[in-house]
Amino acid sequence: MPGPIQSIERAAAVLRLLARGSGHHGLTEIADSLGLARGTAHGILRTLQRVEFVEQDHTTGRYRLGAALLHLGTSYLDANELRSRSINWADTLAARSGQEVRIGMHHDGAVLVVHHVFRPDDSVQTLGIGAMLPLHATALGKVLLAYDPDLSAAARRRELTSLTRRTITRTQMLERVLTEVRGQGWAGEAEEYMPGEASIAAPIRIPGGLVIGAIGISGAADRLCDSAGRPRATLVRQVVQAAESVTTSLVDEN
Amino acid sequence: MAIDQGTTSTRCIVFDQNARLVAVAQREHRQYHPRPGWVEQDAVEIWRNVDRIVPQALRQAGITAEQVVAMGITNQRETFVLWDRHTGVPIGRAIVWEDIRTEDLVAELGKKQGIEEVRDRCGLPLATYFSAPSLRWMLDNVAGLRAKAERGDVLFGTMDTWLIWNLTGGVSGGLHVTDVTNASRTMLMNLSTRQWDPMLLEFFGVPSSMLPEIRPSTEISGVTTRVVPGISITAALGDQHAALFGQTCFEKGSIKGTYGTGGFLLMNTGTELVRSKHGLLTTIGYQIGGEPAYALEGSIAVAGSLVQWFRDNLGLIHSAPEIETLARTVKDNGGCYIVPAFSGLFAPHWLSQARGLVVGLTSYINKGHLARAVLEATGWQTREVVDAMNADLGVPTPVLKVDGGMTADHLLMQFLADVLDIPVMRPLVAETVSLGAAYAAGLAAGYWPDLEGLRRNWHLAARWNPAMDARHREDEYANWKRAVELTFAWARSTPSS
Numbered sequence: 001m002p003g004p005i006q007s008i009e010r011a012a013a014v015l016r017l018l019a020r021g022s023g024h025h026g027l028t029e030i031a032d033s034l035g036l037a038r039g040t041a042h043g044i045l046r047t048l049q050r051v052e053f054v055e056q057d058h059t060t061g062r063y064r065l066g067a068a069l070l071h072l073g074t075s076y077l078d079a080n081e082l083r084s085r086s087i088n089w090a091d092t093l094a095a096r097s098g099q100e101v102r103i104g105m106h107h108d109g110a111v112l113v114v115h116h117v118f119r120p121d122d123s124v125q126t127l128g129i130g131a132m133l134p135l136h137a138t139a140l141g142k143v144l145l146a147y148d149p150d151l152s153a154a155a156r157r158r159e160l161t162s163l164t165r166r167t168i169t170r171t172q173m174l175e176r177v178l179t180e181v182r183g184q185g186w187a188g189e190a191e192e193y194m195p196g197e198a199s200i201a202a203p204i205r206i207p208g209g210l211v212i213g214a215i216g217i218s219g220a221a222d223r224l225c226d227s228a229g230r231p232r233a234t235l236v237r238q239v240v241q242a243a244e245s246v247t248t249s250l251v252d253e254n
Numbered sequence: 255m256a257i258d259q260g261t262t263s264t265r266c267i268v269f270d271q272n273a274r275l276v277a278v279a280q281r282e283h284r285q286y287h288p289r290p291g292w293v294e295q296d297a298v299e300i301w302r303n304v305d306r307i308v309p310q311a312l313r314q315a316g317i318t319a320e321q322v323v324a325m326g327i328t329n330q331r332e333t334f335v336l337w338d339r340h341t342g343v344p345i346g347r348a349i350v351w352e353d354i355r356t357e358d359l360v361a362e363l364g365k366k367q368g369i370e371e372v373r374d375r376c377g378l379p380l381a382t383y384f385s386a387p388s389l390r391w392m393l394d395n396v397a398g399l400r401a402k403a404e405r406g407d408v409l410f411g412t413m414d415t416w417l418i419w420n421l422t423g424g425v426s427g428g429l430h431v432t433d434v435t436n437a438s439r440t441m442l443m444n445l446s447t448r449q450w451d452p453m454l455l456e457f458f459g460v461p462s463s464m465l466p467e468i469r470p471s472t473e474i475s476g477v478t479t480r481v482v483p484g485i486s487i488t489a490a491l492g493d494q495h496a497a498l499f500g501q502t503c504f505e506k507g508s509i510k511g512t513y514g515t516g517g518f519l520l521m522n523t524g525t526e527l528v529r530s531k532h533g534l535l536t537t538i539g540y541q542i543g544g545e546p547a548y549a550l551e552g553s554i555a556v557a558g559s560l561v562q563w564f565r566d567n568l569g570l571i572h573s574a575p576e577i578e579t580l581a582r583t584v585k586d587n588g589g590c591y592i593v594p595a596f597s598g599l600f601a602p603h604w605l606s607q608a609r610g611l612v613v614g615l616t617s618y619i620n621k622g623h624l625a626r627a628v629l630e631a632t633g634w635q636t637r638e639v640v641d642a643m644n645a646d647l648g649v650p651t652p653v654l655k656v657d658g659g660m661t662a663d664h665l666l667m668q669f670l671a672d673v674l675d676i677p678v679m680r681p682l683v684a685e686t687v688s689l690g691a692a693y694a695a696g697l698a699a700g701y702w703p704d705l706e707g708l709r710r711n712w713h714l715a716a717r718w719n720p721a722m723d724a725r726h727r728e729d730e731y732a733n734w735k736r737a738v739e740l741t742f743a744w745a746r747s748t749p750s751s
Contacts (some may be wrong), residue, residue, distance in 0.1 A: 083660040084575035095274050120713035
């Protein structure tokens with residue numbers, strides 16, 4: 001067993017300090033109270049601010065507990081905010097891949113589509129924002145399952161609905177696929193949701209690595225997959241790159 | 255390649271033949287507020303930023319100057335700078351369109367004889383943000399400036415002119431030119447002749463020797479000798495005009511709406527110069543070759559800035575996009591309307607004394623209803639402008655093409671489609687301003703064959719179809735109009751200080 005990590009203990013002490021009394025303290029007060037060097041305290045506060053556990057008052061410069069602490073259990077990032085922050089990257093992915101793009105978050109045992117970009121071929125398409133997709137049969141859903149232990153446990157307990165003759169309906173099989181997704185960092189699916197259609201998706205993360213959503217493309221299976229039925233490497237690369245760009249933009253703006 | 259010289263930053267963007275973004279470099283510049291209401295920028299700082307971002311964009315794209323087909327310049331409109339023709343040194347800072355130092359001067363000029371004629375010739379109402387009043391202010395207030403200007407030692411330029419003059423050599427033979435769209439925002443250009451108008455110059459007391467040559471948007475014909483030498487500068491357009499072009503609004507009656515801090519709607523009226531009877535501005539959309547495309551413009555002063563106000567001043571949301579989440583906690587506005595006339599109402603009302611209000615409050619109203627009312631305000635203001643445009647042109651527009659940051663708000667975009675009762679379409683390339691400048695430049699250089707070639711590059715990223723019951727729409731619109739009328743009444747009843 002490794003020993004306790006000092007910086008985490010110190011961060012916990014900072015939070016406890018801010019949680020009692022006035023709840024507003026300056027950097028020097030915090031450093032002095034905990035017997036920390038100012039530089040150390042500043043580093044801890046900056047990190048806590050970055051993960052939104054601590055907020056700094058713009059005018060006084062004092063620190064207080066962040067609103068994120070009050071709803072730790074609920075979703076971290078607002079769905080509309082995720083759309084707003086990722087819109088340029090989703091457009092770029094659609095332009096590069098020539099496929100339609102969706103961004104999904106988990107909601108109520110399904111994938112909630114929070115953003116949708118049309119396939120750039122000017123065919124008639126319907127905006128799918130707000131639609132719900134099955135977790136086990138789509139690439140977006142597999143990404144969300146792969147990185148959320150509770151979600152995948154719940155999926156194991158439920159019956160996996162068969163949507164096409166290729167839909168994964170056996171839990172052991174799904175487990176194997178999810179392990180593969182975690183190993184390679186992306187998910188693919190061919191004709192498991194709809195005959196003739198395929199999809200590829202990759203995880204969107206927040207600082208620290210937590211997966212909060214997925215971005216992916218979908219389209220004709222013969223466009224997305226090679227002759228062996230495997231997702232095309234260039235498209236996979238584009239999807240993973242887009243996911244990384246969104247992830248970076250979430251880090252930058254926090 | 256496009257250089258987008260905006261109000262807060264300057265960007266250089268490289269596009270490929272399919273209009274896909276290849277590289278972006280950006281630098282912000284400082285805003286100076288030397289006195290209340292004054293807004294200035296340092297033209298030298300902006301020029302230095304261009305000097306940095308152009309090589310940066312080339313590096314990012316992995317290309318050399320020879321591989322750049324052409325450069326197009328687009329810019330914040332109305333902002334201008336004066337400089338010494340012999341040294342290239344600016345005389346004071348650039349005066350920005352937001353600057354309201356000329357409020358008194360504008361009131362005074364408004365009483366002058368010939369004011370109706372002014373509006374007729376330039377298509378614009380007398381207001382602080384067009385260049386001419388501020389230029390007049392400079393000539394009146396900077397010691398010795400008028401005499402120097404009359405001797406021909408001083409040059410005037412909107413930001414396109416300043417950059418082109420510097421890029422093409424500055425004091426060693428720099429081109430002193432502007433395009434019709436930028437010139438159309440000065441109040442000094444005659445819309446019919448598309449040249450500086452002697453009557454307007456006389457009215458504002460501006461010596462013609464300081465003004466640049468006005469050219470069609472795609473006939474700038476310069477070559478860079480500085481920054482990165484050897485790039486052809488072929489086009490220039492004001493930013494909103496570039497967005498109209500980037501959205502490929504080439505047909506008469508097509509409209510684009512850019513939704514950011516404010517909202518900017520432009521309608522292409524084709525070769526017809528339409529003088530608005532419904533409170534819109536007449537301007538030039540763009541000019542490719544001999545024939546200009548005229549445009550009607552309606553600006554909404556407060557759009558995204560109302561969401562920012564809701565976030566910063568009321569503290570009901572943490573980030574702007576959360577307004578949609580909050581708005582979705584209720585199914586309608588609960589009878590509540592917000593008219594954000596923070597600094598008066600712009601198009602089509604033009605009432606500077608109007609002040610904002612929230613109406614329809616009951617104990618039932620919660621923050622969700624207020625959030626809806628915030629978003630709906632942008633929808634209804636758009637409806638008023640589009641109604642005015644349709645009335646002026648006599649034909650209803652079939653679709654609204656949108657761009658800008660607020661297009662990420664799904665609820666707002668659906669609401670726009672609902673209240674306008676036409677589809678709202680968002681293109682795949684969000685950078686329509688830069689793209690428009692690149693399009694104009696590439697068209698001039700023969701990189702794209704014609705407007706049809708450009709139109710093929712426009713791809714639909716999202717489309718919102720109207721889904722609101724007609725009766726409900728008209729009832730809601732009537733409520734909005736009543737709310738707007740109340741702001742007039744408030745303006746009338748406010749004692750003048």
